[in-house]
Amino acid sequence: MPRRARATRGGGEDGEEVKVEEDFVDSVLNFGAGGWGEEGDDGEEQQAAAAAPAAGKEFKSKNLVAERKRRGRLNGNIFALRAVVPKITKMSKEATLSDAIEHIKNLQNEVLELQRQLADSPGEAWEKQGSASCSESFVPAENTHYQGQVELISLGPCKYNLKIFWTKRAGLFTKVLEALCSYKVQVLSLNTISFYGYAESFFTIEVNGEQDVVIVELRNLLSSIVEVPSI
Amino acid sequence: MPRRARATRGGGEDGEEVKVEEDFVDSVLNFGAGGWGEEGDDGEEQQAAAAAPAAGKEFKSKNLVAERKRRGRLNGNIFALRAVVPKITKMSKEATLSDAIEHIKNLQNEVLELQRQLADSPGEAWEKQGSASCSESFVPAENTHYQGQVELISLGPCKYNLKIFWTKRAGLFTKVLEALCSYKVQVLSLNTISFYGYAESFFTIEVNGEQDVVIVELRNLLSSIVEVPSI
């Protein structure tokens, strides 16, 4: 609720001050503030600018009404701001602006956090890579090339199961796919289970060429990608 | 860049108006606006309030300096707001507020969208349910109870493979888990592959009690949960 100005023409306080009961000023103000939608209608303002001098005296400045409208728009925006900011500490202009700033910062942080969480959701890369249906069975074997969070399990000639456990980081999964791509590795199937902040992916891949060399290099490359940098 | 007021004591424009060259008012204003950190220091304002009357005349109100500080804080907040809002259309108070409102609305929509995308990332429910390692093999079988996007495949006495294909929606995966829970179904393993906007989950479950009845009811319940409402 706006504080219903008394409209005592307070600015110029010279001797010949005119004190008129101008409720219409209030109405104009409330029109500008309460109905702060974009209005091209200025019928009431016209009325105000015409009625006020008639009440007793000429205004010293022609931009009086314009200034009133400007104040009205500004206050309207303050109210609109108050409407979209959930946490209002005090009903004052200054506090409203501070709260708005705080709220914007919080929102931006929230967006960043959500984007970070979403960055390595496996789905992000799927659509670039194409869909991969899950049908291969996963058979634990003994000849596992193990290092860190990467396991390479031979399934037979040219075929391997690749198991990767990783913490979600931005772009990491894409890097893994690029690494596979760089070694001309065919992805036969892909399967991922993700926890909050962690994910485990199971690839069935087909490797052409020098098996022993490629497998070792690929394993090292993937390990360097997946390993957390701090440790 | 603030518009460097000329500081001609414009308010009371009565006859005995004093026109002093008070650049210090400018400095005070810029102090309040430019250095808009929280300051308890009011040395310069004291100086201003003391020097101005000395220049020729008493101020009519002690409120003057307080009002100056208030305006300074308010403008400071305007500038701060301008700093956190990326899209500034015009360098005016009104436009700044409008842009801030627009920006807040955009941010809130962005947060909602990200939360929606993240809502059914499988990881969200994992930690409530506990971790589920992936080890069961998936064997296609013929005795599949198929309806819509839900498949129930018998693996033997009391054990089934449950395959669900669904479009990501908020809270949907949690509902599936709750449905399983309500039928006292044990989840032996769980495996999910997610595309952008879609996900396929493979459960290995153990059902106790009236197999035929539970399986049919469970299948119907899951179908009703997973099916898109519009079709």
Added chain:
DNA sequence: TTTTACACGTGATTC
């Protein structure tokens, strides 16, 4: 009482 916040009218400045 004083303090705080506000709206007001006005002159100046910019475009």
Added chain:
DNA sequence: TGAATCACGTGTAAA
């Protein structure tokens, strides 16, 4: 020019 924006000092009302 005129229209728009601003800072200013002031009166007033509520805390």
